[in-house]
Amino acid sequence: MNDSQPAAAPIRAALFDVDGTLVDTNDLHAAAWRAAFAHFGYDIGLDAIGEQIGKGGDNLIPALLPDLEEAGRDAIEAYRSDLFRRDYLPRSTAFQGVRGLFERLYADGVTIVLASSSGAEEVAFNLGVTGASDLVAATISADEAERSKPCPDIFAAALAKAAPAGADEAIVVGDTPWDVKAAAKLGLRTIGFRSGGFADDELRGAGAVALYDGPEDLLRSYDSSLFVRRG
Secondary structure, rough: OOOOOOOOOOOOOOEOOEEEOOOOOOOHHHHHHHHHHHHHHOOHHHHHHOOOOOOOOOHHHHOOOOOHHHHHHHOOOOOOOHHHHHHHHHHEOOOOOOOHHHHHHHHOOEEEEEEEEOOOOHHHHHHHHOHHHHHEEEEOOOOOOOOOOOOOOHHHHHHHHOOOOHHEEEEEEEOHHHHHHHHHHHOOOOEEEHHHOOOOOHHHHHHOOEEOOOHHHHHHHHOOOOOOOOO
C-alpha cells in the first residue's frame, strides 16, 4: 500500500440481506410469485421472475407488468404475501455457516443488522431459522421502508440502526444485483454471495467488491476478507 494513502476504516457494522444470503428461499419466492401471477391470469416464466428476485413487490411487479395499474399490483402483492407465508415460508432453510460467521463477527465487535425487502413476519421467521437471533443487533424489513431494493431506503434504515458506524465503516452482504445497487446509492460497499443464484458478472457488474459462495465460504476465508484487511 502506498504510504501516502490512508488505510481504510475498520468495519464496525455488517448489514446482511436475508433471502438468498442467509436462508435458501429465492426459488421459493420465485415459485410463489409465478403462482400469484398465474392466479390473476398472467403467465410469467420462472426465469423472468428469477431475474427480479431481491426486489420487493413495489419494484418487482412493475418490472414484469409495467402497464398494470396500482390496484392490480396491490391485489397481486397481497395474494402473493399470504400464499408465501402459508405455503412456502415454512420450507425456509438456513445456509451452512450463518451461526459461525455471526459468532466471528460478534466476537470482533461488528454490529450485525439484517436488512430485507421481505415483510417483518418473514424476517422474524427466517432469523429464527438461522439460530443466530442472539447475535443480531437489529432487523429492518420492507414494513419499515417506503421503497424496497434497489432503492436505498432499507439499507439507509439499517445503517441508522448500526450507528455510530458510518457508511465507510459498514459493509453490505447480499446475493442479488439489487442489493449491490441499493447499497451503492449510499456509498456502501457490498460483498456478494453466489448463494442466491446470480452470476459472478452480474454481481461484479453491479459493483460487488468481493464474492463468496455463501456464509460458510466467507467464514472459511474470514482472515483474508474485508472484515480483517485494512487496505
